[in-house]
Amino acid sequence: MTGPGAKQPTINDVAALAGVSKKTVSRVINRSEFISEKTRTAVLEAIETLGFVPNPQARALAFRRNFLIALLHDNPNAQTVLNFQQGVLDAIKDSDLALLVRPVDRGSDQMLDDVRTFLEKQRPIGAMLLPPISENDDLAALCDQLGVRYVRIGSAPLDDAQHCISSNDHDVVVEVCRKLIALGHRDIGFVRGPAGFRSAAEREKGFHEALAEAGLKLDDAYYAPGNYRYAAGVEAGEKLLSLAKPPTAIFCSNDEMAAGVMRVAHEKGISVPGQLSIIGFDDSPTATHIWPALSTVRWPIREMGVRAAQLLVPDFLGPVGKAADEEDPAALVSTFIERQSVAPPGR
Amino acid sequence: MTGPGAKQPTINDVAALAGVSKKTVSRVINRSEFISEKTRTAVLEAIETLGFVPNPQARALAFRRNFLIALLHDNPNAQTVLNFQQGVLDAIKDSDLALLVRPVDRGSDQMLDDVRTFLEKQRPIGAMLLPPISENDDLAALCDQLGVRYVRIGSAPLDDAQHCISSNDHDVVVEVCRKLIALGHRDIGFVRGPAGFRSAAEREKGFHEALAEAGLKLDDAYYAPGNYRYAAGVEAGEKLLSLAKPPTAIFCSNDEMAAGVMRVAHEKGISVPGQLSIIGFDDSPTATHIWPALSTVRWPIREMGVRAAQLLVPDFLGPVGKAADEEDPAALVSTFIERQSVAPPGR
DNA sequence: GACCTAAAAGACACCGGTGTCAAACGCAAG
């Protein structure tokens, strides 16, 4: 028990114990090459003995740059955020970096000011922007202005591919719809994500494309707007499933809305997947918790976290993340998860 | 566009512009009382003009304490973590504090080492431990040893009430079970949380107590172990609902397991709530996404975040958190949320 | 006007590291 007043040993203590100057200790810490093996060993030993850990604040000051990266998010799916975060942590695990996680309130009109204050105060080296906030160009501009590097996570490449990690939402949706069509579905409903969201647009585009490919066209009656919320799914379900000739399958732009549609199906006594197939997107916990379990698309969100970190601060990850470039690019591909909510159109 | 090379103005720039010494500027920043109104105004003006923001790293170094608090969590419910985090951020919003969020891997045997490394490296003023990791006494001991204050969040007061924020799981469960009994239920099943978890124990205690109060006793056959996971709920459901005389109501120690039980009910064609009432705990997103929507208990988790921050670092929140002591203690009471999964025992 | 005192402001060292540049060292060649 060292007690609450415990004071961390400093670089001076290490220097004294090892019988060298503090600068030499600093060299060892920073893996300078101009150090004799003998001294290095002695210093390392002293560090070990004292349990010395460099003070990150002091380093930040001296280096004129701190070792923080920020994760800005407003994704309603908490699990997604956490998984991404986990990926980032995996990536920076052996580095000196620390991660600041910051939820932002998209709705608020002082959002930009809040973020500005945050960035000015913390001065992270870089920031990672999770969708949907990542689609906000003002935010990107703010980062530019403040000299904070950033990586935007998205569902499709943005213009500046350099700052962007993206999945292939469009392609998976095409693939998934093809499967639906192959199963025999012709009357397929679509529940869209919120206007102004790139992911929503990408998913819709893929949907239309797959239909067109099969010579099908989306009937207006089978189209429902939405906002990624459960309630919107319920509304969409009410609309589509009250039709005289309801669709035999519904593609929902995310899992929450799919759960809403599922509820309406249950209430109306429509069996899933017998009479109605439902597909979601995100592979959120909800997808497995509802019944029947939802076929959905899994975002490689954790891998994206790893990648995003590597893209954001390659210079800090170099020594350890050696496998960075050998990594399979395919890891960033979203995949279709088949569960129990899809079947051929029933009788 | 200030450009990536933009350099933050320092205290020296402010001092020069205001025509005073840097120490005087420091006094203004830190609201020292020995400052003439005139100088204060001049300095504030200079700060405003330059857009000066004190470098937190430098302050941390000079103050010999940084302005970080950490949130350590391993709660599987991401929404819970995020809500708590939001509460903490609300509380520290106007302070100089920043929040480091850190998932910890309970399973790993190097968990303690990981946390130790993290704490030694970041040296936060304090840490908030979310359950279930908050129940780990070794972790608390580690904090003590490293001189890091901490607050444990729990479902029942621990010995050192000083370090603890807790909800009243036990009492709510009693209340909820009374309602079940009042509705006419006599054959009530129970799905437990994982062994060694305080929350699980508290909930079970409350359950037994309510039964005893009504002169009932829990039949062994109606008792199922669990681990807060969906799969455990499914297993429990299989067990209880395969009985010749299945329970008419099942209390599940969390929502995920309740979702599992719900699935089995659906599969077996048992109607909910007609033939079976189900109650969950946590009010996770899952509770509303499944069908029928789950009656459950809501943890005042966001408020707990606020409280935890106030308890952890009252000395940093003083100036702004004026309403701290006027706050309604009742805010920390968990409440029963009635939805559609409960009804009187049907035929 | 000289003197005293409290309030206000400043000088300077220091927090714990790193950058720069000069000094000390080791070893081979002359």
Place this chain on the structure above:
DNA sequence: CTTGCGTTTGACACCGGTGTCTTTTAGGTC
């Protein structure tokens, strides 16, 4: 045993703030 040169190491200033102590200033007394 010098000299020369590249390798190691150290001295010292500095990053951007705060603590301590001293000096200056303002205002009131006699």
